[in-house]
Amino acid sequence: MEQAYLSGANRINREIRIGIGAYMEKETNRTLNELLVKIFNNMLDMEERAIITDEFRDITNNDMHIIEAIGIDEPRRMSDIASRLGVTVGTLTTNMNSLEHKGYIVRQRSENDKRVVLVVLTEKGKRAFFHHRDFHKKMIKSIVKDLNEDEMKTIIKGLLNLNEFLTTI
Numbered sequence: 001m002e003q004a005y006l007s008g009a010n011r012i013n014r015e016i017r018i019g020i021g022a023y024m025e026k027e028t029n030r031t032l033n034e035l036l037v038k039i040f041n042n043m044l045d046m047e048e049r050a051i052i053t054d055e056f057r058d059i060t061n062n063d064m065h066i067i068e069a070i071g072i073d074e075p076r077r078m079s080d081i082a083s084r085l086g087v088t089v090g091t092l093t094t095n096m097n098s099l100e101h102k103g104y105i106v107r108q109r110s111e112n113d114k115r116v117v118l119v120v121l122t123e124k125g126k127r128a129f130f131h132h133r134d135f136h137k138k139m140i141k142s143i144v145k146d147l148n149e150d151e152m153k154t155i156i157k158g159l160l161n162l163n164e165f166l167t168t169i
Contacts, residue, residue, distance in 0.1 A: 036162075043139075050135050056128055058102050064132045066095055067104060067121065072129055075108070075118035104128060 048061050056064070069084040070076050082092045096119065099105045104125035110116035121129060144152060 047135065051132055053131070056131065059099070059104065059128070063095065063099060063104070064128060066092070066099065067125055067128050068132055070105065070119050070121055070125070070129075072121060072126055075120045077110075078107075078117045078119060081119060099125070 044061070051061060051064050052059070059067075066081065066085065069081050078089050078092060078096070082089045085092065096105060096107065100107060103122055105119050106122055108118050108120070110118055143155070147155065
């Protein structure tokens with residue numbers, strides 16, 4: 001009788017642990033989802049407030065990401081920029097017209113192939129590029145400031161998993 005009682009108690013304890021585990025998993029998932037949504041929204045808002053200063057009030061966050069995709073290394077083909085941003089060249093052309101009009105970029109034909117349009121940042125565009133890059137450096141620094149190496153690896157793994165999920169939808 002005592003043996004049956006103990007085995008029943010063990011079963012109940014196991015069911016309680018399973019129930020608590022399922023509850024904790026549900027709560028963890030809910031918390032992660034809420035955090036991801038809040039972080040996404042906060043990043044968009046914060047980035048806009050941090051990046052669009054008096055000097056760069058004539059462009060949008062989207063324009064800043066185009067400037068980032070152009071980069072400062074060498075002239076970049078329109079098709080390469082569009083590919084990096086995941087948009088069509090036609091969509092990008094509209095934005096480029098605006099950025100060129102505002103003095104952030106210059107478009108020029110390739111010396112080797114006149115059909116190819118190359119884009120370079122002007123000095124104003126380079127200032128915007130560095131301003132945007134500095135914002136992202138500060139953001140990364142704030143994320144990793146108190147993490148040890150194992151925690152860094154865990155965050156990177158989680159973000160890689162999230163990116164993989166987002167790119168396969």
